[in-house]
Amino acid sequence: MAELAANPETWTTHPMSMGYQYPDRVPQDAWRDYLTGTAETSERARDTERLIASLDAADLEAAGGQLRTLKAPTLLVWGTADPMFAVKWAYHLRDLIPGAREVIEIDGAKIFFPEERPEDLVPHLRRLWGRQRALEAARLGAAAARSAPPARSSGPSTSSAPRSRRPPRHRQTSCDGQARER
Numbered sequence: 001m002a003e004l005a006a007n008p009e010t011w012t013t014h015p016m017s018m019g020y021q022y023p024d025r026v027p028q029d030a031w032r033d034y035l036t037g038t039a040e041t042s043e044r045a046r047d048t049e050r051l052i053a054s055l056d057a058a059d060l061e062a063a064g065g066q067l068r069t070l071k072a073p074t075l076l077v078w079g080t081a082d083p084m085f086a087v088k089w090a091y092h093l094r095d096l097i098p099g100a101r102e103v104i105e106i107d108g109a110k111i112f113f114p115e116e117r118p119e120d121l122v123p124h125l126r127r128l129w130g131r132q133r134a135l136e137a138a139r140l141g142a143a144a145a146r147s148a149p150p151a152r153s154s155g156p157s158t159s160s161a162p163r164s165r166r167p168p169r170h171r172q173t174s175c176d177g178q179a180r181e182r
Helices: 001-005 010-013 015-019 026-038 043-054 057-062 087-098 121-145
Strands: 074-079 100-105 172-174 179-181
Touching: 001 087, 010 026, 015 026, 015 172, 026 043, 074 087, 074 121, 100 121
Parallel strands: 074 100
Antiparallel strands: 172 179
């Protein structure tokens, strides 16, 4: 892996490239940043290889109990061509996470699709955030209504009929000195 990181000509065949639909379109500076972090030294390269080799579906299953308590709004946007994370896992997560409502499948995309195809992700994020803002505004409005002080009364009512709320009358004085009520 360290040898791959040292040779820019091999970057598009690096194991990370399998996470891209179009690895040849990833800018050279992005590859440099990724590979410097994962394979700058032999020790780091070994650690990265161990991490990749250790990916196991059992880890997701082990986290299931904690995921069942996640009530935060959760958006699952999944690439259909990812060789490491099949679409079935998106539906599994949706069923585990109470805050997840839907799975959005992005045709042909792989795990790093947000980098390659942000136009396929951003509208879904905006929809989720807009929905959350509307829910929060409604929640705040309801809370404000519950905590508002009761309307003040001008004294005991002599009638059991509900009082009508008429707009107040205003006195307007015309230029000839005549007072008129409005």
